[in-house]
Amino acid sequence: MNNINDELLNKYLDDELNQDEKVLVKISIESSLEVKKRYEALLKAHSLLNSIKEESTSIDFTKLVMKKLNNKSVVAQQQKYFLLSILSLLGLIILGITGYVLYQVISSIQPIQSSEVVTTYAKDLGDYVSNLFGQKNLTIFGSVLSFIMLISGYFLYDYQKHSKKNFSH
């Protein structure tokens, strides 16, 4: 009867034993004072653990979490607008450059036969673009674009850092 270990008693309590094992444990509890005492103590432990109440957070906990969530939504929206404005600015710069190139090409072309218009435009545009993005000009364009991207990147990083700081408080 003494081979009724704690594991078996726990399983008996949780109703995890098969019929034969249940009978064996039940008989042991009824016949052995030592097993009975152990089982009763286990039952008491179980009921004590069951009786422990949950503890409460601070009263304004829910409000605080919801406030943080709201702040986060606002920050996310602001970040979205910021990124959109940066992308719009870059788009405008590219559009401006393209417009300027086209204007220069069109204004430099003399009136010619309509059949040759497309060919001439294409040739002149090609020449102009290759001149514009020649070794010297390409460096200038590259530098300007890199500068713009660096500035944007810095502001984006700074903005995100600032937002994160706000969010964590």
Added chain:
Amino acid sequence: MIGLVYMIMKNLTDVEIIESVKKGNQADYSVLIDRYKNKAFTMLKRMLKNEFEAEEVLMDCFLKAYNNLNTFKFESKFSTWFYRIVYNSALTKLSSVKRKIENEMSSVDDLHFLQSSYNADDLVKEDLSIFVKRIVNELPHKNAAVVSMFYLEEMSTEEISEVLQISVSNVKVILHRSRNLLREIIEKRNLFQEVI
């Protein structure tokens, strides 16, 4: 009016509330917070042994859960998914604190260190339920988590194993050890009559 809406929301299931939040009703998330905050807080407090840190971590858990609500596919219960966030966040917190070492040292195989630290005189001084609460609060973090989920949240051992990412048999071993610890204290101090 707001109170009435809240009362209606309070009766909804987790799934219904999540669907509403996903549709853009952010305010409905407060119902889920109210539903789980105290139980999760109790578990965190027992794991971290610190009330302030428990509340801080819990706040992060609710924010994390909200941010990842779109990844929740309703394949498991929300409670299981949320408690996994809570448990992992507690582990992350513990790993950043020296306490983890102490905790792991005390969780080696037996819990006799706890048994010897309490004597019958403690019982004379305080109510038995407080005495038991004190013992539970001093359990190693994994035992504390299992006991909280099993007795407070009334989760099955299968759900607990999903949260802790360990086998069901391991969950049972942890649960039985925690229960045996209390049983041995009751037995040794002969507390059968005192227990309510």
